[in-house]
Amino acid sequence: MMTGRGEAMPPAGGPARHVPVLLQEVLEGLRPRDGGLYVDGTFGAGGYSRAILATPGARVVAFDRDPSAIRDGADLVAASGGRLTLVQARFGDLAQELRALGIREVDGVALDIGVSSMQFDEAARGFSFRFDGPLDMRMESAGRSAADIVNEEDEERLADIIYNYGEDRASRRIARFIVNARKAAPITTTAALADVVQRAIPGKPGDIHPATRTFQALRIAVNDELGELVRALAGAEEMLAEGGALAVVSFHSLEDRIVKQFFAQRSGRGEARSRLLPGRTRAARLHIHAADATGDRALGGGSRRQRARALGQAARRAAHERRRARARRAARRARRAAGTPGGQRGEAQMIRFLNIVAAAALVGSAVYAYTIKYQTIYRADQIAKLTRQIQQERDGLNMQRAEWAHLTRPDRIAPLADKYLTDLEMTRPNQIVTFAQLPDRAARGDEIGKKLEALGLAEPTNTPSASRSPAPATPTTTPGARKR
Numbered sequence: 001m002m003t004g005r006g007e008a009m010p011p012a013g014g015p016a017r018h019v020p021v022l023l024q025e026v027l028e029g030l031r032p033r034d035g036g037l038y039v040d041g042t043f044g045a046g047g048y049s050r051a052i053l054a055t056p057g058a059r060v061v062a063f064d065r066d067p068s069a070i071r072d073g074a075d076l077v078a079a080s081g082g083r084l085t086l087v088q089a090r091f092g093d094l095a096q097e098l099r100a101l102g103i104r105e106v107d108g109v110a111l112d113i114g115v116s117s118m119q120f121d122e123a124a125r126g127f128s129f130r131f132d133g134p135l136d137m138r139m140e141s142a143g144r145s146a147a148d149i150v151n152e153e154d155e156e157r158l159a160d161i162i163y164n165y166g167e168d169r170a171s172r173r174i175a176r177f178i179v180n181a182r183k184a185a186p187i188t189t190t191a192a193l194a195d196v197v198q199r200a201i202p203g204k205p206g207d208i209h210p211a212t213r214t215f216q217a218l219r220i221a222v223n224d225e226l227g228e229l230v231r232a233l234a235g236a237e238e239m240l241a242e243g244g245a246l247a248v249v250s251f252h253s254l255e256d257r258i259v260k261q262f263f264a265q266r267s268g269r270g271e272a273r274s275r276l277l278p279g280r281t282r283a284a285r286l287h288i289h290a291a292d293a294t295g296d297r298a299l300g301g302g303s304r305r306q307r308a309r310a311l312g313q314a315a316r317r318a319a320h321e322r323r324r325a326r327a328r329r330a331a332r333r334a335r336r337a338a339g340t341p342g343g344q345r346g347e348a349q350m351i352r353f354l355n356i357v358a359a360a361a362l363v364g365s366a367v368y369a370y371t372i373k374y375q376t377i378y379r380a381d382q383i384a385k386l387t388r389q390i391q392q393e394r395d396g397l398n399m400q401r402a403e404w405a406h407l408t409r410p411d412r413i414a415p416l417a418d419k420y421l422t423d424l425e426m427t428r429p430n431q432i433v434t435f436a437q438l439p440d441r442a443a444r445g446d447e448i449g450k451k452l453e454a455l456g457l458a459e460p461t462n463t464p465s466a467s468r469s470p471a472p473a474t475p476t477t478t479p480g481a482r483k484r
Contacts, residue, residue: 041091095235166217
């Protein structure tokens with residue numbers, strides 16, 4: 001049972017001041033009977049309890065952690081003729097409390113998760129920013145308040161609370177603004193907190209108030225609502241008799257997710273790999289009722305109705321998708337029964353596609369391998385060529401070193417001089433006066449001279465020197481003397 005609204009039956013103890021959501025659907029799920037014992041885990045204003053007590057002989061054990069709800073329910077207890085028992089306790093402890101009352105099993109459990117409209121309407125409770133009041137949010141007026149969390153927790157913890165319980169993507173920015181604002185003065189009222197959040201993330205016209213998710217997150221953190229829900233579901237499963245019913249009304253996605261996962265696990269969904277294979281024995285049968293699209297007088301057009309309507313629409317879409325999935329499965333079964341090759345065609349197309357992909361992968365691998373091989377051979381040739389050049393340079397250098405070492409030996413120079421310089425004569429001291437008097441050197445016609453001139457190791461010979469004067473004396477030679 002997810003969300004929605006229902007109309008009240010004529011209740012026991014007079015008209016109720018609040019009509020709970022999905023009342024008719026909850027009653028259809030519980031199916032109260034004469035002599036049955038039922039649990040109203042969230043008494044509130046007594047809407048579910050009144051409707052169940054309208055069945056003659058039905059008994060109800062109701063829980064509520066709010067002392068004011070227990071106090072206001074005293075009249076209904078008196079009018080029920082002993083068929084209603086009120087217990088001030090958290091619904092997460094219903095299993096322990098029922099055993100303490102000597103009750104071993106019940107026929108049905110109803111849970112309406114969240115805050116009642118009366119708590120929202122009381123400014124002193126601090127649940128809503130519509131009225132300025134103390135930042136409290138405690139359902140049982142005990143423990144840490146929302147003001148304690150806002151003013152004592154560090155920025156990282158505040159951001160985690162707002163993100164995890166409020167699902168607000170701007171949680172870190174909101175937490176930073178809260179920490180900066182409380183440095184000037186503690187945040188102790190709902191209006192002050194709403195103003196800080198609105199400055200952190202200004203809202204757009206038509207959207208919900210920017211502080212809505214922050215207030216929800218703080219309320220859940222103060223009262224440990226999700227932890228209580230998990231414990232209540234486990235306790236209800238423990239105390240339900242065989243054939244008993246559990247009806248849960250949830251409003252926002254965090255509660256809805258926990259409830260759906262619990263029911264899905266207990267109903268055996270997802271246990272078997274195939275519908276033809278056995279799964280775990282089902283502990284429950286799941287029925288999800290969509291919400292009515294009409295308004296609810298008890299909600300007064302507030303945000304609770306908007307959430308219930310949105311979740312109801314989501315439930316209807318999910319049911320529509322399930323119907324379409326069943327229709328597709330039925331069509332596939334019909335094709336297989338008729339022998340149509342629809343499934344075989346699909347398999348053949350898939351095999352063909354996989355073959356194409358495999359062939360493309362092989363071609364790509366071959367091209368890549370050929371490219372690597374070609375580059376390897378080319379680089380090996382280049383390395384071999386460079387190695388040969390280096391070896392040739394080394395051989396030439398070694399030869400030059402050997403020739404130089406051979407030529408610089410004295411015993412080698414003397415025979416060469418006697419062999420090739422025998423026709424030279426000595427030059428007289430006064431044969432040449434100055435270097436300026438030397439005659440111009442004739443142009444070299446040999447290849448060595450040209451190469452020396454190209455390298456800049458010799459003066460060019462194409463332009464005669466005009467600054468030199470002829471030698472004043474004709475050089476003479478003396479017999480027996482060598483020329484230099």
